[in-house]
Amino acid sequence: MARIGVFVCHCGENISATVDCGKVAETIGKLKHVAYSTDYKYMCSDPGQTIIKDAIKEHNLTGVVVSACSPRMHEPTFRKACAEGGLNPFLCEMANLREHCSWVHEKNDLTTEKAIDIVRSQVEKVKLNSALQPIKVPVTRTALVIGGGIAGIQSALDIANCGHKVVMVERSPSIGGHMSQLSETFPTLDCSQCILTPRMVEVAQHPNITLYTYAEIESVEGFIGNFKVKIRKKAKSLDEKICTGCGLCTTKCPQKKIPNEFEQGMGMRPAIYIPFPQAVPNRPVIDREHCTYYIKGKCKVCEIVCPTKAIRFDQPDEILELEIGAIVVSTGFDIKHADFFPEYGYGKYKDIIDGLQFERLASASGPTTGAILRPSDGQVPKNIVFIACAGSRDPAKGIAYCSKICCMYTAKHAMLYKHKVHEGKAHVFYMDIRSGGKNYDEFVRRAIEEDHVNYIRGRVSTIYERDGKLIVKGVDTLLGAQPVEIVADMVVLATAGIASSGAEELAQKLHVSYDSHKFFAEAHPKLKPVETNTAGIFLAGACQNPKDIPDTVSQASGAAVKVAALFSQSELTREPLVAAVNRSGPPMYSTCVGCFLCQSVCPYQAIEREDFKTRDGKIIKTVAKINEGLCQGCGTCVALCRSKSIDLQGYSNNQVYAEVVALLNEY
Amino acid sequence: MNNLIARAKELLENKIVQVIVGYEAGPTGVARPAFITNPAKADLLIYDERCVQNLAVYLTKPEVRNLGKMAIVATLPVMRSIMMLISEQQIFADNIIVLGVSSDGSLLDIADIKVMQAYIEKSDLGNPVKDRALLVELNKLSKEERFAYWQKELSKCIKCYACRQACPLCYCTRCTVEVNQPQWIPVQSNTHGNMEWHILRAMHLAGRCISCGECGRACPVGIPCHLLTMQLADEVHNYFKVYAGTSEKMSSVLSTFEPNDKESFII
Ligand SMILES: Cc1cc2nc3c(=O)[nH]c(=O)nc-3n(C[C@H](O)[C@H](O)[C@H](O)COP(=O)(O)OP(=O)(O)OC[C@H]3O[C@@H](n4cnc5c(N)ncnc54)[C@H](O)[C@@H]3O)c2cc1C
Ligand code: SF4
Numbered sequence: 001m002a003r004i005g006v007f008v009c010h011c012g013e014n015i016s017a018t019v020d021c022g023k024v025a026e027t028i029g030k031l032k033h034v035a036y037s038t039d040y041k042y043m044c045s046d047p048g049q050t051i052i053k054d055a056i057k058e059h060n061l062t063g064v065v066v067s068a069c070s071p072r073m074h075e076p077t078f079r080k081a082c083a084e085g086g087l088n089p090f091l092c093e094m095a096n097l098r099e100h101c102s103w104v105h106e107k108n109d110l111t112t113e114k115a116i117d118i119v120r121s122q123v124e125k126v127k128l129n130s131a132l133q134p135i136k137v138p139v140t141r142t143a144l145v146i147g148g149g150i151a152g153i154q155s156a157l158d159i160a161n162c163g164h165k166v167v168m169v170e171r172s173p174s175i176g177g178h179m180s181q182l183s184e185t186f187p188t189l190d191c192s193q194c195i196l197t198p199r200m201v202e203v204a205q206h207p208n209i210t211l212y213t214y215a216e217i218e219s220v221e222g223f224i225g226n227f228k229v230k231i232r233k234k235a236k237s238l239d240e241k242i243c244t245g246c247g248l249c250t251t252k253c254p255q256k257k258i259p260n261e262f263e264q265g266m267g268m269r270p271a272i273y274i275p276f277p278q279a280v281p282n283r284p285v286i287d288r289e290h291c292t293y294y295i296k297g298k299c300k301v302c303e304i305v306c307p308t309k310a311i312r313f314d315q316p317d318e319i320l321e322l323e324i325g326a327i328v329v330s331t332g333f334d335i336k337h338a339d340f341f342p343e344y345g346y347g348k349y350k351d352i353i354d355g356l357q358f359e360r361l362a363s364a365s366g367p368t369t370g371a372i373l374r375p376s377d378g379q380v381p382k383n384i385v386f387i388a389c390a391g392s393r394d395p396a397k398g399i400a401y402c403s404k405i406c407c408m409y410t411a412k413h414a415m416l417y418k419h420k421v422h423e424g425k426a427h428v429f430y431m432d433i434r435s436g437g438k439n440y441d442e443f444v445r446r447a448i449e450e451d452h453v454n455y456i457r458g459r460v461s462t463i464y465e466r467d468g469k470l471i472v473k474g475v476d477t478l479l480g481a482q483p484v485e486i487v488a489d490m491v492v493l494a495t496a497g498i499a500s501s502g503a504e505e506l507a508q509k510l511h512v513s514y515d516s517h518k519f520f521a522e523a524h525p526k527l528k529p530v531e532t533n534t535a536g537i538f539l540a541g542a543c544q545n546p547k548d549i550p551d552t553v554s555q556a557s558g559a560a561v562k563v564a565a566l567f568s569q570s571e572l573t574r575e576p577l578v579a580a581v582n583r584s585g586p587p588m589y590s591t592c593v594g595c596f597l598c599q600s601v602c603p604y605q606a607i608e609r610e611d612f613k614t615r616d617g618k619i620i621k622t623v624a625k626i627n628e629g630l631c632q633g634c635g636t637c638v639a640l641c642r643s644k645s646i647d648l649q650g651y652s653n654n655q656v657y658a659e660v661v662a663l664l665n666e667y
Numbered sequence: 668m669n670n671l672i673a674r675a676k677e678l679l680e681n682k683i684v685q686v687i688v689g690y691e692a693g694p695t696g697v698a699r700p701a702f703i704t705n706p707a708k709a710d711l712l713i714y715d716e717r718c719v720q721n722l723a724v725y726l727t728k729p730e731v732r733n734l735g736k737m738a739i740v741a742t743l744p745v746m747r748s749i750m751m752l753i754s755e756q757q758i759f760a761d762n763i764i765v766l767g768v769s770s771d772g773s774l775l776d777i778a779d780i781k782v783m784q785a786y787i788e789k790s791d792l793g794n795p796v797k798d799r800a801l802l803v804e805l806n807k808l809s810k811e812e813r814f815a816y817w818q819k820e821l822s823k824c825i826k827c828y829a830c831r832q833a834c835p836l837c838y839c840t841r842c843t844v845e846v847n848q849p850q851w852i853p854v855q856s857n858t859h860g861n862m863e864w865h866i867l868r869a870m871h872l873a874g875r876c877i878s879c880g881e882c883g884r885a886c887p888v889g890i891p892c893h894l895l896t897m898q899l900a901d902e903v904h905n906y907f908k909v910y911a912g913t914s915e916k917m918s919s920v921l922s923t924f925e926p927n928d929k930e931s932f933i934i
């Protein structure tokens with residue numbers, strides 16, 4: 001016989017201001033099977049919990065309903081209290097009288113009636129609860145970091161320094177990401193390479209980190225603590241163990257006219273190349289798409305000149321299979337290029353460049369060794385226009401969001417220009433200046449006040465070329481939308497930050513969600529900004545939305561802590577609120593008929609097959625089986641199964657039915 | 668028909684199959700299912716306009732299965748049922764030989780599933796003509812009139828579940844109606860509970876019904892319950908451009924999600 005205890009909480013006045021808690025406790029106390037019922041000001045407090053623990057012992061309770069706030073808030077608290085009182089924690093349920101009742105209604109009798117109904121339905125449910133045991137899942141203590149920008153680098157180093165193994169997979173030939181392309185960084189103007197390269201080297205040398213560059217994720221299976229990952233190591237066409245990185249091959253390669261990605265197309269590179277001098281690893285790769293040998297079948301100059309005979313033309317791609325416990329996704333972002341803007345000539349005018357190109361111009365290691373020279377004729381621009389929000393915050397262009405970094409780097413660009421071209425004039429068209437952040441607004445003010453950058457609030461409607469000059473037409477909305485026309489030598493567009501190419505495919509391989517702009521989605525915008533909806537997969541950096549370096553690094557360390565916490569134990573304990581396919585003795589084994597329609601609806605790939613066999617190995621029946629490590633208890637399969645062979649532990653059809661029936665019936 | 672008998676004999680004699688599932692004439696001349704294991708009895712097989720039952724329903728019955736490997740006399744609906752059963756992993760293509768018969772009664776050469784698929788694909792996959800006409804009439808009614816029509820029809824249902832037993836796709840070993848923890852569908856028959864049963868059955872067959880009409884034929888009180896599942900077959904074809912039972916690797920439209928699915932199907 002069920003002996004249920006009901007504990008009605010006032011939540012200070014949060015509940016008792018509109019609900020008559022005493023009456024709720026009294027009415028419920030009279031119900032059949034309710035052995036004890038009481039109310040108290042703060043159930044979650046120590047004395048409150050003691051009331052529950054004592055009542056469990058004293059009244060020999062078989063189930064507990066705490067009628068208080070949202071289970072999101074205090075379910076763990078009360079389940080723990082029940083466990084301490086000697087009751088299986090899963091025999092404790094919460095009736096949400098705060099969010100579902102007191103907060104949304106006025107004080108009157110009906111509100112109290114509704115509270116009684118909510119508690120009644122939970123009493124009916126808890127009668128059908130069964131004692132559940134937590135699920136233990138083993139954990140492979142190796143982390144996978146996908147993407148070797150500053151986000152990936154920071155996460156990998158933090159995890160490795162906690163003593164765990166890390167595998168880093170970077171798709172380009174070197175780690176470093178966009179930060180390695182930057183000249184100087186806001187808000188301090190320290191040199192990007194100088195702060196980044198030591199960390200890149202640390203990654204390469206760390207005994208706990210294995211680095212695979214020029215590699216991509218082929219597939220991901222499994223679940224938290226137990227992922228099975230296939231990595232495709234693209235053929236670099238040389239033996240990395242033998243190559244010394246002398247670079248002789250790169251100087252002799254006859255193909256010299258390939259646009260250099262690192263220089264954003266403002267320089268050329270050979271087919272066998274090291275992306276930039278500080279690259280990690282500092283070894284070349286052959287770009288097979290452009291290599292004469294792969295195109296025409298002959299050349300092999302690099303093979304001839306290589307002093308260590310490291311070139312391997314027939315090297316195949318290699319597929320590695322790894323066991324991984326947790327994954328940090330840090331694949332960063334891209335930016336839109338000038339060809340996205342019809343109003344600015346679709347990238348037709350050479351002297352309209354994007355922000356990353358400007359970074360390369362301003363960089364001491366860039367194509368102009370740091371001199372600001374315009375691409376068309378190599379002249380120093382005397383009049384330069386920066387356009388912020390190019391594409392961003394423009395629903396008409398499909399990008400409604402703020403790219404967040406552009407206001408700051410535009411100020412930086414204008415400042416760098418003024419520091420290099422003292423007599424030059426810098427103009428910035430902007431919509432708003434968004435410079436929230438430590439020392440950020442001061443930085444922008446410095447650009448305006450000390451470096452005399454001309455900030456104009458308004459949009460640029462069109463740019464066209466006339467006599468080798470760019471005519472920039474816009475308005476100044478602070479001067480009553482007065483038209484402005486600037487005759488410029490060069491224009492820099494602070495183009496929108498977008499998801500990196502291939503983000504969608506990667507998200508699908510990882511089974512994590514992404515938003516309509518293909519940025520990876522966090523599990524909760526406020527409380528779980530680092531987690532994804534798939535347990536064991538975390539986010540770091542600009543792959544979630546455009547962010548600056550400080551934000552990226554903080555999040556990367558956050559992700560690392562999540563991984564370290566997961567790796568702090570060899571087993572993982574999970575709530576047993578998962579689906580289960582029923583089992584019975586032979587000849588039925590289960591009412592499941594093995595149609596496997598449930599398999600296709602499970603968003604977490606948690607449904608597997610189980611064969612029942614005779615002694616000599618003949619399959620008698622194949623039925624569905626839930627992988628408890630993967631199942632998130634969403635219940636989709638339960639709703640789908642025609643023969644009602646799946647049920648959700650803790651939320652069985654029977655329990656939910658009892659709740660509904662209780663609400664429909666008078667008491 | 669002679670071809671059919673000859674082929675059946677050959678299959679049994681050479682022990683390629685252990686049983687032929689086909690039709691024979693009953694004592695009153697009505698066609699009934701025949702399960703022939705003895706080559707000498709293959710002469711009993713018939714195929715003509717009396718043979719309308721969807722024999723695929725027997726493919727999943729353990730009593731028939733236990734007889735061994737089978738060959739089945741298959742009209743278009745039977746072939747489509749076989750496709751569905753393969754795609755839902757209830758039978759395996761290797762375990763069954765299809766003795767396809769065309770609408771004029773001649774034996775088709777269905778060497779394997781690929782050939783069968785090609786045959787299905789070039790056939791008319793819409794609902795049977797007379798049911799189509801009935802549906803047109805029903806769809807002319809207003810929502811209220813249609814609801815009243817079904818309420819009246821379904822109030823006659825005695826919950827014998829013959830419609831379910833006759834359907835090749837109602838192969839569950841335990842049907843939802845037999846679950847009593849909780850009792851989803853009331854045991855006794857009353858208008859409300861009958862509606863629940865039929866809505867449930869229709870939804871379980873949405874996108875799966877291959878329009879054989881067997882459920883309606885099986886009903887002892889003459890409820891045209893096949894029109895419910897056939898209408899849904901139409902809806903599914905409208906929205907998703909697929910017909911059930913056209914490929915052995917069919918993913919169920921109601922349980923798969925494609926990122927580019929339009930949301931207009933939420934009606
Ligand atoms: C013009 C410009 C100027 C900027 N200036 C500043 C500044 O002054 N100060 C500041 O704080 N911030 C600045 N930023 C922002 C800064 O660049 C970012 O905050 C930072 O680069 C984000 O780092 P990340 O590691 O998240 O991404 P990224 O730097 O984009 O790195 C991602 C890495 O992942 C790799 N990758 C991508 N996809 C895959 C895949 N599928 N598999 C494997 N690897 C993959 C990429 O190759 C890359 O190496 C600027 C940005 C721009 C565009
Ligand atoms: S659990 Fe249900 S849906 Fe899944 S295979 Fe079994 S019968 Fe089909």
Ligand code: SF4
Nearest residue numbers: 602631632634635637
């Ligand atoms: S409850 Fe959800 S996650 Fe678990 S097996 Fe079913 S569909 Fe998959």
Ligand code: SF4
Nearest residue numbers: 834876877879880882
């Ligand atoms: S018509 Fe009836 S018997 Fe035939 S497949 Fe459809 S629901 Fe089943």
Ligand code: SF4
Nearest residue numbers: 642837839842843871
């Ligand atoms: S009605 Fe549904 S549960 Fe019942 S046998 Fe048919 S498909 Fe299975």
Ligand code: SF4
Nearest residue numbers: 824825827828830886
């Ligand atoms: S066969 Fe007819 S009477 Fe029997 S359950 Fe089906 S609809 Fe009802």
